[in-house]
Amino acid sequence: xxxxxxxxxxxxxxxxxxxxxxxxxxxxxxxxxxxxxxxxxxxxxxxxxxxxxxxxxxxxxxxxxxxxxxxxxxxxxxxxxxxxxxxxxxxxxxxxxxxxxxxxxxxxxxxxxxxxxxxxxxxxxxxxxxxxxxxxxxxxxxxxxxxxxxxxxxxxxxxxxxxxxxxxxxxxxxxxxxxxxxx
Numbered sequence: 411x412x413x414x415x416x417x418x419x420x421x422x423x424x425x426x427x428x429x430x431x432x433x434x435x436x437x438x439x440x441x442x443x444x445x446x447x448x449x450x451x452x453x454x455x456x457x458x459x460x461x462x463x464x465x466x467x468x469x470x471x472x473x474x475x476x477x478x479x480x481x482x483x484x485x486x487x488x489x490x491x492x493x494x495x496x497x498x499x500x501x502x503x504x505x506x507x508x509x510x511x512x513x514x515x516x517x518x519x520x521x522x523x524x525x526x527x528x529x530x531x532x533x534x535x536x537x538x539x540x541x542x543x544x545x546x547x548x549x550x551x552x553x554x555x556x557x558x559x560x561x562x563x564x565x566x567x568x569x570x571x572x573x574x575x576x577x578x579x580x581x582x583x584x585x586x587x588x589x590x591x592x593x
Contacts, residue, residue, distance in 0.1 A: 438480045438489045439553060448496045449488065451475070455501040457521045457558075476522040479503055481554040504557035506549050509566050516567075516582035518549050520557045526550070529583025534559070534567070536589050545590055564589075 452460045459466045459475065466472050479497075480489045486499045506526075508519040516528045526532045528549055535556075536547040547559035547567070559567070571578040571589050578589040 435477050435552070438478055441489050441491050441494075443490065443492050443494045445487075446493045446495055451488070451495075452498040453486075453500065453503050455558075457505040473522050476504070476524075479555065502548060502556045502558045504551055504555065506557040506559040506563055509563050511570065514581065514583070516570075516580070518557065518559070518563070520551060524551050524557075526557070527583060528587065529585050532583075533585070534580065534582070534587040534589075536587075538590060547589070 450462045451466075454460060459472045466475075475488060478488050478490060480487050481503075484496070486497050486503060488495045488497060504524065505521040506518040507521050510517045510519075516534075518526045518528065520526070526549060528534050532550045534547065534549050536545050538545050545564065547564045548556045549559055551557050567580050567589060568578060571580045573579075573592045574586070576592050578592055579586045580589055581587070
């Protein structure tokens, strides 16, 4: 007899993420299962994914989980057709760790393998901490998921920027993005 039961918990999330290899991202925006509780997964501010207090050492598994990640009003969740499990995220779920420029487009690569072309659909946003003056740059990845732009990548953006109206602006995909004030 065949077991038709849906895998649950961590194995269910991994199975749902595996079902569409090579076919793009799973349609998590179409899945609306009941909330099943919290799972002890935390994405630290440095981008390390933790499970039960230990780093998840397999990059392939982190990538699988990242494909079923969704942000809802009540926080971040790993979502399958059958389950919705809340996880913790200290800052943003992804890190933009590399950048390439070609033909007027800046292309970011995240720590989980997403490739994003900055433009109208994927803006670059830089907020500045009022107390410290430190920039906090990010780029839109998909849905309501963003990547924190790594410091070295931000320096590359600043090197590419031009001064406009007292502010540093970088262009990509026909859009201009403000990085901060010219000092």
